[in-house]
Amino acid sequence: MNDLAHLPFFGAATAPVWAPYALIVLAGVLPTAVWRWAGVALAGRMSPDSEVLTWVRAVATALIAAVIAKLVLYPSGALADMPITLRLGAAGIGFLAFVTTGKNVLVGVLIAEAVLIAGQVLVYG
Amino acid sequence: MPSDVDSTADEQSNGYWFRRGLAGIISAPAFILMASFVGFGGLAREAGWSAGEAAFITGFIWALPSQVVFIGSVAAGASFGAIIIAVALSAVRLLPMTVALMPILRDPKRPGWVYYPASHFIAITAWVVSMMRLPDVPRGGRLAFFLGFGMSLTVCNVAVTLLSHQLAGTVSPVIAAALVFLTPMYFLVALWSAARMRADYLALITGLVLGPVFHHVDPEFDILWAGILGGTLAFGLHKIMERWS
Incomplete structure (x- = not known):
């Protein structure tokens, strides 16, 4: 550490x-x-849909979204050795697959992983 | 099944509903969660944490976003106070989730304090499954079902964390990178599918944009700024669009 x-x-x-x-x-x-x-x-x-809890949820969501962007754009270790275009491309294609399959979380993650691995092995390897 | 049936029969059935909860581990949401914890083991290893420490983090924090924020903040060299604030902000969504779950979970026949230790098992997957399935469980069996499901999820994912931490050191660099990539990808699609209001979608977008911006402005507090300013901006936009529509 x-x-x-x-x-x-x-x-x-x-x-x-x-x-x-x-x-x-x-x-x-x-x-x-x-x-x-x-x-x-x-x-x-208090109601889970109250104004203050909507704001609270938005802050937590934005913070985790910032973590997502940082993990993709500024990773450490093995992921950092992959080109940024491949990392962004894999995330983008995975997200598109997720949206077009009716928000299937598993499909989105698996397609993104497949693009990342195939891209590294076939194109940049 | 009616939700508030006479509970004289239910009181003996704690064991039955606990086992029904345990069986929930064989389900798509549980499988997806375990896949995402595979990524966490690799992430913790890359950051220099031992297998035992990584398993401790999973078992006792038990909220994947908080775990990733904790590891990321320590790795970024953040101060003690900044780590606490970042973890607390990433976990604040547990408050509205708990407020929404409690009326479904609560059984007036049980002492109120039992829900404080039981709340440890509230995290996205257990929450989503409980909100869906508890209304079909008799009120007397709901806490047992919730604890069965929550405990099986926690124990299995502690094991997944240990295994993937070991695995990350033996696989090729491409697979190690793919394991670490699981975490942001899972968060992205899981947050998008868990979003209920326009404010949630807007917050996801503002956070994705502001995270990298503040990374260049203030690397120690970047996710705090992106969370507070991005979330407030998303909430403000949500209120403005609500007024116009």
Whole structure:
């Protein structure tokens, strides 16, 4: 893993073995779980279609969409070695297949993967 | 089947409905989710997490977008506070999902606190399947069905995370890249098919555009800016178009 010395539990020269797990719980598990607990507490007191929850859902959707764009445009590791035109082309063709098959999630993902692998092997390989 | 039948018979049938929930693992939504967790094992490995840490992340965060945002933020060198805010924003959709599911799940005969630990299993796939199938389950058996389905999904995907983490180190670079590519592709089509309102579609588009823009402006907080500004922009456009139509 890259340098984590700026994070809590990782300050020491050799971080303790539990440090990654403490980081996962505090910065991953709890910020996720609080929304489920809040949902249980608020159920019956607010409508899931209220204005504020529509906005909340839009913020979460835009954030995850930004993650999608970053994973395709600026990946790391093996995916980064593939040309950007191939990554964008595979995602675009997969999305078209998804839309034209009546929003079939499985078809969209499989077509995108097939284009990515075939393109790399046949064209750029 | 009527949804609120007399529950004297249902109370003994917790085991039956739990097993019915377990059997839900053999279904198209569960299969698609497991395929997407194959990508997560590879992604976690590329970012330097061990197999045990990756499995811990899947089992205890149990929301794939949050897991990917968590790993991405740590890899980007974000501060402790920025990681927490990014994960919290990516998970905020669990709040309206839980609010919508609770009236269907709740059984007045059970103590209210049991829904707090049970809510751990709320994530997109379990939610979609529960919203579809719970109305046909007698009220007394709904929590058991939900827990059966949620636990089988979680256990299987922890195993998938472990296996794919191991696998990612042995396959060719093309296959390793294809595994990592599963995650953004699955999110793209799953978010599009889960969208219910115009605001959801608009948010998907603004996020896709603003993510790369803010990546160049402020790499540490890029997804936060794209989420808050893109989501607010999408909500605003949605309100304007609503007024005009």
